[in-house]
Amino acid sequence: MTTKDVSLYYDELHRWTEKDKSFQVFSGFENDTIHRFLIDAGSGEFSPDTIYKFIDPHMPPHATSRALDAGCGYGGTCFRCLRVHGGRWSGVTISREQWSYANGIAKARGLEGAIDFHLLSYDTPLPGRYNVIVAIESLIHAADPSATLKNFISSLDAGGRIVIVDDMPVEHVNEADAGFLANFKQAWRCPVALSAQAWTALAQSYGLRLAAKEDLTHLLKPRPEPDLDAAFADLSSQRADKTKRGFARLSDAELGGLHLERLHRRGTVRYVMLVFEK
Numbered sequence: 001m002t003t004k005d006v007s008l009y010y011d012e013l014h015r016w017t018e019k020d021k022s023f024q025v026f027s028g029f030e031n032d033t034i035h036r037f038l039i040d041a042g043s044g045e046f047s048p049d050t051i052y053k054f055i056d057p058h059m060p061p062h063a064t065s066r067a068l069d070a071g072c073g074y075g076g077t078c079f080r081c082l083r084v085h086g087g088r089w090s091g092v093t094i095s096r097e098q099w100s101y102a103n104g105i106a107k108a109r110g111l112e113g114a115i116d117f118h119l120l121s122y123d124t125p126l127p128g129r130y131n132v133i134v135a136i137e138s139l140i141h142a143a144d145p146s147a148t149l150k151n152f153i154s155s156l157d158a159g160g161r162i163v164i165v166d167d168m169p170v171e172h173v174n175e176a177d178a179g180f181l182a183n184f185k186q187a188w189r190c191p192v193a194l195s196a197q198a199w200t201a202l203a204q205s206y207g208l209r210l211a212a213k214e215d216l217t218h219l220l221k222p223r224p225e226p227d228l229d230a231a232f233a234d235l236s237s238q239r240a241d242k243t244k245r246g247f248a249r250l251s252d253a254e255l256g257g258l259h260l261e262r263l264h265r266r267g268t269v270r271y272v273m274l275v276f277e278k
C-alpha cells in the first residue's frame with residue numbers, strides 16, 4: 001500500500017462523487033468535507049458540521065490561528081474554521097483532484113490571501129509553522145504513525161495543539177471481528193489504524209500532553225446488521241462492473257465502509273477525538 005495508491009483512491013472517489021448524487025450524501029460535497037456525519041445532541045441534526053462543536057474549544061484565540069489541516073480533502077475544515085476562528089489556514093492533501101477543487105473554491109470565494117492548499121503528503125516537510133494541526137479522518141492512512149507524528153511536532157510551536165479525529169479500533173479485537181477489521185483496513189488503505197490508547201502512548205512518548213479525549217461513537221448512526229448484509233450483497237454484485245469501468249477503488253471504498261459501519265455498530269472501532277499539546 002503506497003501513498004500513490006491512497007492518492008489514486010481519493011482521486012477516484014472524487015470522480016465518482018461528481019456523478020453519483022447518492023454517494024454525495026456521505027461525501028458532504030455541499031460543505032466541502034469528506035468526513036463522518038454525527039448526531040448533534042442539541043438539535044438532533046445529523047450533520048458533517050457536528051464535529052466542529054468538539055474541535056472548536058481547542059482552537060487558538062480568535063484570529064491567532066496558524067493552522068494546518070493535515071489531509072484536508074476539499075478544504076471544508078479550513079473554510080469553516082477561517083470563517084469562525086480567523087487566522088491563517090493551510091491544507092495538505094495527496095489527491096490532485098481534491099487539491100484543484102479546494103483551490104477552485106478558495107479562488108471563487110476570494111480567500112487566497114488567508115488559505116492555501118498544497119498537493120503534499122503530511123509525511124514530507126510541512127509548508128509552515130503552526131500553533132494548531134487538525135487531522136480529521138486522515139491519519140488512519142498513515143503507514144508509519146510515529147514518523148507522521150514526529151513530522152507534525154517538528155512544525156508545531158511549543159504550546160501548540162494536534163487535534164486528531166479518526167476511527168480507532170479497540171485495543172483487543174475479538175476473533176469474530178478481526179476479519180472485518182482486516183478487510184476494512186485493506187479496502188480503505190489503512191495499513192496500521194492505531195487504537196486511541198496507542199495514539200496516546202505514542203504522543204506521550206514524544207512529550208505531548210493529552211489535553212482532551214472524546215469518544216464520539218455514540219453520535220454515529222450505523223445501520224442494523226441485516227441492512228448491512230443486504231447492502232454488502234448489493235454492492236458486491238456491482239463490483240465486477242465498476243471494476244470494468246475503472247472504479248475498483250471506489251468499490252473498495254463502498255465495501256470497506258460497510259465493514260467499518262458493522263465495526264462501529266459492534267463497538268469494535270471507535271470514532272474518537274484526541275487533542276495533544278506540545
Ligand SMILES: C[S@@+](CC[C@H](N)C(=O)[O-])C[C@H]1O[C@@H](n2cnc3c(N)ncnc32)[C@H](O)[C@@H]1O
Binds near residue numbers: 032034074095135142
Ligand atoms: C476521508 S478524507 C478526509 C478529508 C478532510 N479531513 C475532511 O474532513 O473532509 C482523508 C484525507 O486524507 C488525505 N490523506 C491521506 N493520506 C495522506 C497523506 N499521506 N498526506 C496528506 N494527506 C493524506 C486524503 O488526501 C484525504 O484528503
